[in-house]
Amino acid sequence: MTPDHPRDRIVNAAMDLFWRHGYGATSLSQIREAAGVQGGSLYHFFKSKEQLLEAVLDAYLEQMEAVLIQPIVERHDDPIERIFALLDGYRQLLAGAGTALGCPIGDLALESGAEPAAVGEKIAANFAAWRGWVRRWLEEAGARLPGDLDRDGLATLVLTVMEGGVMQARAHHSLVPFDASVAQLRDYINRLLAEAPPARRRTRMRRAQPRRG
Amino acid sequence: MTPDHPRDRIVNAAMDLFWRHGYGATSLSQIREAAGVQGGSLYHFFKSKEQLLEAVLDAYLEQMEAVLIQPIVERHDDPIERIFALLDGYRQLLAGAGTALGCPIGDLALESGAEPAAVGEKIAANFAAWRGWVRRWLEEAGARLPGDLDRDGLATLVLTVMEGGVMQARAHHSLVPFDASVAQLRDYINRLLAEAPPARRRTRMRRAQPRRG
Amino acid sequence: MTPDHPRDRIVNAAMDLFWRHGYGATSLSQIREAAGVQGGSLYHFFKSKEQLLEAVLDAYLEQMEAVLIQPIVERHDDPIERIFALLDGYRQLLAGAGTALGCPIGDLALESGAEPAAVGEKIAANFAAWRGWVRRWLEEAGARLPGDLDRDGLATLVLTVMEGGVMQARAHHSLVPFDASVAQLRDYINRLLAEAPPARRRTRMRRAQPRRG
Amino acid sequence: MTPDHPRDRIVNAAMDLFWRHGYGATSLSQIREAAGVQGGSLYHFFKSKEQLLEAVLDAYLEQMEAVLIQPIVERHDDPIERIFALLDGYRQLLAGAGTALGCPIGDLALESGAEPAAVGEKIAANFAAWRGWVRRWLEEAGARLPGDLDRDGLATLVLTVMEGGVMQARAHHSLVPFDASVAQLRDYINRLLAEAPPARRRTRMRRAQPRRG
DNA sequence: TATGAATGAGTCTTCATTCAT
DNA sequence: CATGAATGAAGACTCATTCAT
Numbered sequence: 001m002t003p004d005h006p007r008d009r010i011v012n013a014a015m016d017l018f019w020r021h022g023y024g025a026t027s028l029s030q031i032r033e034a035a036g037v038q039g040g041s042l043y044h045f046f047k048s049k050e051q052l053l054e055a056v057l058d059a060y061l062e063q064m065e066a067v068l069i070q071p072i073v074e075r076h077d078d079p080i081e082r083i084f085a086l087l088d089g090y091r092q093l094l095a096g097a098g099t100a101l102g103c104p105i106g107d108l109a110l111e112s113g114a115e116p117a118a119v120g121e122k123i124a125a126n127f128a129a130w131r132g133w134v135r136r137w138l139e140e141a142g143a144r145l146p147g148d149l150d151r152d153g154l155a156t157l158v159l160t161v162m163e164g165g166v167m168q169a170r171a172h173h174s175l176v177p178f179d180a181s182v183a184q185l186r187d188y189i190n191r192l193l194a195e196a197p198p199a200r201r202r203t204r205m206r207r208a209q210p211r212r213g
Numbered sequence: 214m215t216p217d218h219p220r221d222r223i224v225n226a227a228m229d230l231f232w233r234h235g236y237g238a239t240s241l242s243q244i245r246e247a248a249g250v251q252g253g254s255l256y257h258f259f260k261s262k263e264q265l266l267e268a269v270l271d272a273y274l275e276q277m278e279a280v281l282i283q284p285i286v287e288r289h290d291d292p293i294e295r296i297f298a299l300l301d302g303y304r305q306l307l308a309g310a311g312t313a314l315g316c317p318i319g320d321l322a323l324e325s326g327a328e329p330a331a332v333g334e335k336i337a338a339n340f341a342a343w344r345g346w347v348r349r350w351l352e353e354a355g356a357r358l359p360g361d362l363d364r365d366g367l368a369t370l371v372l373t374v375m376e377g378g379v380m381q382a383r384a385h386h387s388l389v390p391f392d393a394s395v396a397q398l399r400d401y402i403n404r405l406l407a408e409a410p411p412a413r414r415r416t417r418m419r420r421a422q423p424r425r426g
Numbered sequence: 427m428t429p430d431h432p433r434d435r436i437v438n439a440a441m442d443l444f445w446r447h448g449y450g451a452t453s454l455s456q457i458r459e460a461a462g463v464q465g466g467s468l469y470h471f472f473k474s475k476e477q478l479l480e481a482v483l484d485a486y487l488e489q490m491e492a493v494l495i496q497p498i499v500e501r502h503d504d505p506i507e508r509i510f511a512l513l514d515g516y517r518q519l520l521a522g523a524g525t526a527l528g529c530p531i532g533d534l535a536l537e538s539g540a541e542p543a544a545v546g547e548k549i550a551a552n553f554a555a556w557r558g559w560v561r562r563w564l565e566e567a568g569a570r571l572p573g574d575l576d577r578d579g580l581a582t583l584v585l586t587v588m589e590g591g592v593m594q595a596r597a598h599h600s601l602v603p604f605d606a607s608v609a610q611l612r613d614y615i616n617r618l619l620a621e622a623p624p625a626r627r628r629t630r631m632r633r634a635q636p637r638r639g
Numbered sequence: 640m641t642p643d644h645p646r647d648r649i650v651n652a653a654m655d656l657f658w659r660h661g662y663g664a665t666s667l668s669q670i671r672e673a674a675g676v677q678g679g680s681l682y683h684f685f686k687s688k689e690q691l692l693e694a695v696l697d698a699y700l701e702q703m704e705a706v707l708i709q710p711i712v713e714r715h716d717d718p719i720e721r722i723f724a725l726l727d728g729y730r731q732l733l734a735g736a737g738t739a740l741g742c743p744i745g746d747l748a749l750e751s752g753a754e755p756a757a758v759g760e761k762i763a764a765n766f767a768a769w770r771g772w773v774r775r776w777l778e779e780a781g782a783r784l785p786g787d788l789d790r791d792g793l794a795t796l797v798l799t800v801m802e803g804g805v806m807q808a809r810a811h812h813s814l815v816p817f818d819a820s821v822a823q824l825r826d827y828i829n830r831l832l833a834e835a836p837p838a839r840r841r842t843r844m845r846r847a848q849p850r851r852g
Numbered sequence: 853t854a855t856g857a858a859t860g861a862g863t864c865t866t867c868a869t870t871c872a873t
Numbered sequence: 874c875a876t877g878a879a880t881g882a883a884g885a886c887t888c889a890t891t892c893a894t
Binding site for chain 3: 661663664741744745746748749750759762763766767789791792793795796798799800801802803804806807809810811812816819820822823824826827830834
């Protein structure tokens with residue numbers, strides 16, 4: 001509970017180091033040192049390195065809404081813009097880290113190909129939560145998008161752009177591939193919006209109907 | 214050169230193991246054993262693990278055209294179909310490996326974020342070559358695609374779909390996210406093709422039947 | 427005193443685990459868990475692992491008469507038969523444990539060769555008590571055994587058969603060596619009984635029938 | 640091959656330390672230090688601590704004949720005396736070590752109750768070899784012993800006396816229980832020898848017959 | 853070119869024990 | 874009495890790399 005509770009310090013240090021160096025390349029000693037705890041204390045909270053990884057993945061999932069989603073929702077009303085704001089938030093993360101780093105979850109997904117079920121499930125849960133928000137926003141866009149659009153599929157593509165974009169950004173040490181991917185996605189979605197019937201009715205219904213009753 | 218030259222056996226073993234377990238998680242002993250070479254022989258060909266990684270990346274780049282591109286070019290005339298054939302080839306790779314594995318190059322890209330220049334450049338070169346082929350095919354599609362289309366950007370997106378799709382496939386142990394991403398890409402490109410001024414022969418042939426009804 | 431007093435639960439758990447895994451291979455955490463006590467509670471009763479061992483040895487000594495000796499005395503009148511009943515009780519212990527385990531005391535004796543005096547003395551006390559009962563029974567056999575027989579020495583041999591037999595039983599995962607050792611001991615004692623001057627009633631009863639024929 | 644080959648130095652150091660401190664209580668660092676080898680060199684010869692234990696047990700088995708049996712055979716013609724010479728050799732071993740130590744094999748048997756098959760089998764093999772020599776000598780004693788004597792059972796008892804005697808010797812820090820057990824065994828065997836028909840014929844045949852021919 | 857022993861830093865993990873609450 | 878966090882030394886084992894032959 002306390003902001004500097006050892007357990008939290010450990011998880012935070014692990015989040016940072018796993019992100020920067022990867023799971024396998026981060027030693028528990030490094031985490032211990034970064035967290036400022038000593039000796040075998042780490043094993044009072046996590047009975048193995050893998051359990052610490054699970055805690056890190058839990059933390060990502062818990063923090064997601066507060067840290068990533070909420071600020072976007074507050075700043076943007078248009079659900080479509082929220083999606084691109086999410087991608088842009090990612091871009092800023094990359095820009096800040098000098099493209100040396102990638103997606104924290106994606107990197108862990110890579111390393112845990114053969115990891116036991118628990119870790120794999122938590123990674124999938126993180127991805128699923130992410131995609132869930134995007135899909136929700138796509139659904140909120142209502143009739144502005146074609147009726148037969150596979151909204152879950154498009155949400156998947158958004159996440160794909162994120163992950164594939166960051167991977168190439170890292171490979172080229174440049175944000176250009178990330179930006180290009182997002183630009184193409186924007187073009188695609190613009191075309192979907194353009195094709196949809198003039199969005200008057202649906203939008204009105206959502207905002208005007210209540211007023212009528 | 215000889216198919217069982219020790220050097221080649223080492224590189225092949227490393228390609229396989231790096232792909233399956235990752236670079237960091239593969240020990241030189243494992244490679245030695247898989248390659249059937251003994252003792253410090255490995256150091257006669259590669260003076261460090263990292264140099265072996267470079268050789269692996271060189272091998273991927275060398276084999277790319279013969280193994281990946283050529284078969285596709287031979288089987289498909291339509292450049293657009295070649296792009297989806299490339300994605301489908303990838304899909305089969307994943308299906309064969311049980312979605313436990315990812316993109317050999319992409320995984321190395323993620324793992325070697327902080328690796329020295331030589332490795333980074335070779336990874337970038339692999340990605341660039343890949344994207345290069347896709348862009349070439351997009352250019353071959355000529356006027357079937359809108360004139361103001363950012364062909365390099367779209368090629369980047371294709372690679373993004375590949376990498377982002379495979380990452381989610383691994384996280385979910387399912388090909389569904391990969392397929393969904395490709396389907397959305399297909400939809401996007403179809404819209405691009407539809408918008409372009411009616412192309413003559415080629416397009417007709419693909420859409421001739423419906424025209425009859 | 428209470429059957430579920432924490433201290434007793436700890437000692438009982440330690441008896442069981444020391445017997446099954448040995449003293450060195452049993453961790454205090456395992457004991458804590460098996461006993462259902464938490465945290466450092468263990469140190470309220472025993473200020474070190476070694477003191478717990480002492481308590482275990484005390485418990486064995488205390489329980490010996492009630493658990494091992496009494497039932498035998500009640501079931502067998504003949505002192506010689508009591509000795510073999512003791513050996514047989516041991517055999518049943520081994521049979522139940524699948525010959526994977528040995529003598530609880532003997533094992534601790536072997537493991538604590540260099541242990542401080544307190545432990546050593548308690549182990550010796552256990553052995554001495556054991557041998558004491560056997561010697562008492564041998565003395566009760568009175569004139570049925572040769573007068574110049576070293577009764578204490580024979581009692582030692584009985585214990586030796588027990589310990590040596592169980593050790594071989596464990597090594598071979600078979601009760602055969604134990605049984606063979608006991609059979610030889612029986613043969614030896616039979617010869618001693620045969621040599622002694624014809625005892626009156628007691629011996630007659632046991633051999634009465636054959637004499638008739 | 641060389642007397643100071645590292646591998647041999649390691650095995651010798653392990654034999655000594657396992658005997659003095661036990662298997663579990665001996666750390667690989669101690670062995671490394673005692674053997675005078677450095678770093679991970681130990682793992683070039685034995686890929687685990689357990690494999691080193693196996694090598695130790697192999698060494699005991701190999702050295703048995705040369706170190707234990709041969710000197711006895713050379714010094715004693717009478718097979719019965721050879722048996723007691725074996726027991727006496729053991730006694731001297733204990734005397735030299737101040738009764739702080741026990742039977743090297745027996746102690747390892749104790750600790751390896753749950754060890755994998757390989758170790759267990761080698762321990763059993765050592766015991767079997769030991770018992771094998773005693774049984775051979777008992778058979779060589781021919782008609783001096785009763786015809787219906789279970790020679791294998793008696794051999795087992797001899798080993799039992801050894802193991803059980805040393806266990807009590809350690810518990811009491813005294814050779815008295817060992818000596819007492821051996822004395823009783825001697826008494827038993829003397830009685831067996833006395834009972835056998837006057838050993839003239841058989842002995843004559845073995846020693847006299849040739850003279851006749 | 854090939855071999856296999858040698859190296860030593862570093863990995864995760866467990867342990868008995870202490871101490872503040 | 875009881876708790877559970879804290880401690881730090883030590884455990885077995887792995888690794889990339891070097892070197893003498």
